[in-house]
Amino acid sequence: MSFPWAKQYEPKHPLMRFLDEKLPMPRLVYNAIGSGYPVPRNLNYMWNFGVLAGFCLMLQIVTGVVLAMHYAANTQVAFGTTEHIMRDVNWGWMMRYMHANGASAFFVVVYLHIFRGFYYSSYKAPREMVWLLGVVIFLLMMATAFMGYVLPWGQMSFWGAKVITGLFGALPVVGEPIQIWLLGGYAPDNAALNRFFSLHFLLPFVIAAVVILHIWALHIPGSSNPTGVEVKSESDTIPFHPYYTAKDGFGLGVFLILYFAMVFFLPNYLGHPDNYIEANPISTPAHIVPEWYFWPFYAILRAFTADIFFGLIPAKLMGVLAMFSAILCWFFLPWLDKGPVRSGHYRPLFRKFFWFGLIPTMLVLFYCGGAPAEEPYVMLSQLATAYYFLHFLVILPIISSIEKPEPLPYSITEAVLGKDEAAQLGDSADTAK
């Protein structure tokens, strides 16, 4: 679907006309990210991260396929082939650093994309499906990133694999058999490494498929925008191309500068020295921490230090449940936050809880997740975890019913151009019937 004023694809060249008749691929692109897709005219730079996330996915797939040409998923040689890539393969060092830092870049972009969604309540009707698919993508990304980190078979790879599969061991009765089944053994070994490689290769393509659904679902209602006011007329929108292709192009340039600065000058900054030590099943590193993008959820996992209901739910299980619930609760956001107004710009109470509640909480969780499991970090993460669940599951439902939103602009055009201009375009509260 699109707005009735969306431009129609009109191939001029005979070849394009032929193609359009037989396989309307150019038409698809034209309507998806070309001039045929009308987009609100007021998107700010926070709306760049969707395109950037798509770029990161492609970057990871390309560099990943290259690395897979030189890597061997066997515990005897995995670490060695990784070093072979770093030392002997032409440009191998660059490919590997691009892939490792690309994972971090992907998560930076996706976190910003998600928090854009939180602030502007992009999850609200009619875009629930876009949001649900987005959470699915995030979960798939986490699984893919985790399995990818195991592949170099360093110390952190090995112990990460052991600890993360150990999470499933927390489930009552079925836990341990599930862990053994996941690993194909009692500890991470060749069986685990091989299946992780296989799945690490497969999942990005699954992600790509869900991304297509995500974009498809987005194109039905069209993009949201910073005012949260739905598109009312033609003057509210501009074609995606050339306006947003140009804007995304600039955003991509800025992203690439930051990304390549990391790749070339600080490639190991986000990594951990222990992963340059080959996996050793009889010696655990002093500090095992996951990669930074897992830190908030790792902090939530570790926050549950006491058994609940007099031992009915052991702390270990509670931590695992909470960690998964921390993401799963995002699935219900469209129905938890029911208020009619979307944008945080016009929601005074919501805005306060966002900037002074959620954001500091996330920063604390990020920090504590990367810190050792000592005081004061455990207690800090306990408080932050409590707020985290309160925010999404208690505060949002309540404020969405009691909040008095600030007055909204009549239309996007009015928000951008002011009342007078909009009135001249016949697109303002004054001229509306």
Next chain:
Amino acid sequence: MADTTGTVQPETADIGEDGVRRRDFINIAAIAAAGTGGVVTLLPLISQMAPSADVLAASTTEVDISKIEPGQAIKALFRRQPLFVRNLTPKEIAEADAVPMSELRDPQTLEERTKPGKTNWLITMGVCTHLGCTPLGAGPGEDRGPYGGYFCPCHGSAYDTAARIRKGPAPTNLEVPEYEFTSDTVVKVG
């Protein structure tokens, strides 16, 4: 009037006297830069598939030839490819020398293909020059083909006792690698 703010057609909107040219220039330059970046990115992606440094690093192989009787041959491995080392009998040498150059597809004498004074040591790659199979004739009991040298079973290329192509689709003689005799009994290849 509406087209100045609403549905703007980039081609027609905002045409100034000198505006068009400058704007086009910047857009073209930006697209060209993106294209250049994309093309340059392809170079490492292509070159990563070329042999890596450890593969390129030329290794050498030493072969002990003391146990090869006249008329026998052995196969060794040199840079991951088969190497034939053959001790020719005087009869085989004579056969090779008797062939007129005009009969050869890739004219070379046995002398040119061996070291002076060591004409009986025929050292060649065991890689058929047609499509890369390993010809028969070096292993014990293998078919040496109609010319008594090597015979490739894949597509029927027949080599003579100087490992020169005589019949079949192969275009050139079996390749003679670089080698030297480090002693009477040891050959260093590569």
Next chain:
Amino acid sequence: MIRIFGILAGLFFSLSVLWAFISGAIAVAPVLGEYGQFTEPMADKVFHEKHPPALHLQSDGPFGTWDLAQLQRGFQVYKEVCAACHSLKFVAFRDLEELGYDKGQVKTIAAGFQVPGVDPNTGEATTRPGMPTDYFPSPYPNETAAKAANNNAVPPDLSLMAKARHGGPAYIHAILTGYGPEPEALKQQFPDFKVPSTGHYNKYFPSLAIAMPPPLTAEGQVSYAEGQPKPTIEQMSTDVSAFLEWTAEPKKVKRTQTGWPVLGFLLFATILAYLAKKQVWAALKPKKKHTA
């Protein structure tokens, strides 16, 4: 309905974690007191120097280059001292050409090492002189032998040491120069602290007792070529740390040198992209003169 369940679930998780917080606080308060009373801080918490002193190498930073003379000296230290116990398994002799040795010198160096081989006549495992394509051999035939020869402490492979420790080459340099007698203050504060008989006091090692005996003990232990700096312990430690920085990432300088043109190009392209974006969006700006 979802909202009611949501609120219940949210309260459940929040209260559970607050319960953990409170029981933790109750548990920790007296324990903290107990720690104060009964549990002495460990000697290694007090006397371990966490931050190695800064080490400045020519390869540091975004404009770094290799100091080939220093790398050659460092290689000499590795060859004459470290190689007795430590392998360097990801480095091949051919890689030494990057240190400024020519092919002939590399051949000679390689031939000076015995690498595992197979006797062509008997098929038995044996050794043969190394070739440029070989990798640095391990001084021990296997891990068990390495353990047996070193009181169960396997000397780690050094190829990646400069990337496998916080601080990198500075840490290596600190360990090599951090040996010494236990300080008096430590003996007074922790009379029970004892370096095990197989260990050696080193203030930069996390447990303060490192299994490796001081490898560089005397000036001139390695004799440097004419015209090179005096082989003091400090100099040899710095040189071998620089060498191990190279073995850990031989492509480091190539990496930073590739980085600058890439960033320069991207900056240029991004400025163009910004100008292009402005041009494209200029068409949207309301034109007063048109509408007036």
